[in-house]
Amino acid sequence: MIEAERFVPEPRKDTGHGRSPFERDRARVLHSAAFRRLATKTQVHTAGSDDFLRTRLTHSLEVAQIAREMGARLGCDPDVVDVAGLAHDLGHPPFGHNGEEALDAVARPCGGFEGNAQTLRVLTRLEAKVDGAGLNLTRASLDATCKYPWPRQAGRRKFGVYADDREIFDWVRAGAQGEARCLEAQVMDWADDVAYSVHDVEDGVHGGYIALDRLMADAGERAALCADVAASYSAESAGDLAEVLGGLLADPALAPLAAYDGSYRAQAALKGATSVQIGRFVATAVEATKAEYEIDPAKAGAGPLRGYAADLVVPRLIRAQCALLKGMALRYVMRRDGAELSYERQREILTELVRALAARGSDGLDPIFAPLWKAAPDDASRLRVVIDQVASLTDPAAVAWHQRLSGG
Incomplete structure (x- = not known):
């Protein structure tokens, strides 16, 4: 069935457990590095500031639980909505929505930044599992993560795909009518x-x-x-x-x-x-x-x-x-009161970090991103790789990288 197709075909696995393709998707998200990093990414309060407060990881687990129960009661495949709940914030950068705004401003030369568009990029390109396809999730699971199934448009703050990810986005959306979202x-x-x-x-x-x-x-x-x-x-x-x-x-x-x-x-x-x-x-x-x-x-x-x-x-x-x-x-x-000073500093950290890495080039990037920077055909593409690197960092890592590279 088309919903269970993967962008890169994979040989059928027969381990005797009889797991569905969507159960395999769920396992891939749970075991991904991007999912683990959510443990120290800000939800509303700065991650790690209080042992009671939620992070992006705990929030994602809660969203998945609510979505799974609600979807099952409607007749959706529970694993598909579970995957969407677990994966929906994988593209969010350090410092929550404040960090998202900072990266959007500094990424304007390469098309801007949006957490949901970045999620699609993480799932289909950046997370290491299948060469050229990220986690290579099924079409149904990827479609379920598309909260905003359209590219950047004037007058709309949210969007779900960057220009250079259109090929796989169009594959995911095969059969969908315009901007309609699946249930x-x-x-x-x-x-x-x-x-x-x-x-x-x-x-x-x-x-x-x-x-x-x-x-x-x-x-x-x-x-x-x-x-x-x-x-x-x-x-x-x-x-x-x-x-x-x-x-x-x-x-x-x-x-x-x-x-x-x-x-x-x-x-x-x-x-x-x-x-x-x-x-x-x-x-x-x-x-x-x-x-x-x-x-x-x-x-x-x-x-x-x-x-x-x-x-x-x-x-x-x-x-x-x-x-x-x-x-x-x-x-x-x-x-x-007082929160804006902290937010301003967070935006400065991310902006200065992007500029420092862009100036340093591939030598400043993780081994996953350095080859992508070297293969990028132009300045906009190289900036996108730097944005991918910074967006992948946890809150503490962003601070540490900034201190190391800029002495700030």
Whole structure:
């Protein structure tokens, strides 16, 4: 079947275990170097700054678990959505989205930088498994990782493929209509939003950055939060979001968090609130999607929902609640007092590191990237190799490389 095809054909393996092609994909991602490096890459807080907080690795495991459960309930192949959840952040650079912005600016001469486009590049080119094809995952698993299946376009911040990766991207997208995403990619994307929003609020409450009692008591602060969310995460107006926020803060599951003190009982209440929110966000999307396709006579009885046979349905209220939780992490954690100085330094480190490596050439690169630099036909291609090198680094490695190469 076309979904199980690999870009580079491989001889069939018969080990007696009867693993499916998609189970093999999952194993390849789990055993990859890029996956291991996520352990010290920033999620929201700097990786390694607190033994409670999440990294890109723990976030990816959580996304995979949520996506697998949700996909299975809809009829998707659970291993395909699991692979997408595990792999979706492999292309993210040091220092989270802040690092992504820094690399995008310095990479403009070679087409910019985007974490999702870099993920495709890691999976299909940079990770060592099959020469010329990266991990050589199946078409279905690669398609499920495509959150933004289009190249860079004016007016769109996100994109999923660089110009020099179009050949394999077009192979992955064979049979897809335009920019349509398969259901598995939509499930992974919603699982990512759910994990990101709920867990980052959990971390923020535990770290003392998010004080729900203040938010509950201060109408002006609630309005400011809604304005931030309307500007960054939601198409809803600030006024409409205010109504949704009122209902969210009235949820009995959140009430104990207003007096969070880090005790055992408080941590149990925090974990309970996290579980309730994730369960609600997942169950509502599953139920709404099933209802949508059960009431449509043209689609009823079509069997499991998967591939391009269905779209994930997430009700407006649930999307708005999720956006508000993301906004809490944005306003109270990422934009907390003093954070911008740290972010500015992180951007300087990555920018200066790219320039130092570009000037040094192949001698400054890892053995995987040095031959690619030597074989690159022009300056833009050589810059792309340098960007690949820097994006692959963990947070501590980026700092160490910068100190070694620039003395900063």
